[in-house]
Amino acid sequence: MTARPRSKRGTRERLLAAARSARRSAYAPYSKFQVGAALLTTSGALFTGCNVENSSYGLTNCAERSAIFSAVAGVGPQMKIQAIAVASREGTPCSPCGACRQVIYEFGPNSTVIFLSQTGWQELPIEKLLPEGFRLR
Numbered sequence: 001m002t003a004r005p006r007s008k009r010g011t012r013e014r015l016l017a018a019a020r021s022a023r024r025s026a027y028a029p030y031s032k033f034q035v036g037a038a039l040l041t042t043s044g045a046l047f048t049g050c051n052v053e054n055s056s057y058g059l060t061n062c063a064e065r066s067a068i069f070s071a072v073a074g075v076g077p078q079m080k081i082q083a084i085a086v087a088s089r090e091g092t093p094c095s096p097c098g099a100c101r102q103v104i105y106e107f108g109p110n111s112t113v114i115f116l117s118q119t120g121w122q123e124l125p126i127e128k129l130l131p132e133g134f135r136l137r
């Protein structure tokens with residue numbers, strides 16, 4: 001039997017479940033704001049990440065970048081993001097910060113970002129969240 005391709009809704013639910021699960025690993029003793037992220041690569045692999053804070057606050061790594069770096073480490077520099085989901089405390093909005101938007105753009109200029117905005121759940125192209133993202137080439 002061949003596997004049925006996952007629906008858009010199925011992908012979103014799967015990514016959100018993985019992001020919520022990853023959030024449980026967050027190291028956020030300073031902000032107490034635990035975040036998880038999960039991404040699907042264009043070749044169908046799933047990677048997760050959580051925020052990792054530091055007593056030197058600026059060294060904090062967001063959940064999104066943790067997931068992306070883990071994906072690059074896992075499949076190599078050609079890794080391309082198809083979709084990435086972010087989950088913080090239930091019902092608390094959490095849109096990716098500017099730095100993470102740029103990193104998402106680097107590895108997924110056509111990717112979709114799933115997050116809870118101030119006005120509800122959003123599923124938006126990164127191009128919309130980061131118009132004119134920086135690229136070197």
Ligand code: THU
Binds near residue numbers: 033034051064
């Ligand atoms: N944070 C994330 O991990 N992802 C986001 O999209 C927004 C913010 C983290 C960074 C820090 O550990 C905590 O949330 C509070 O800013």
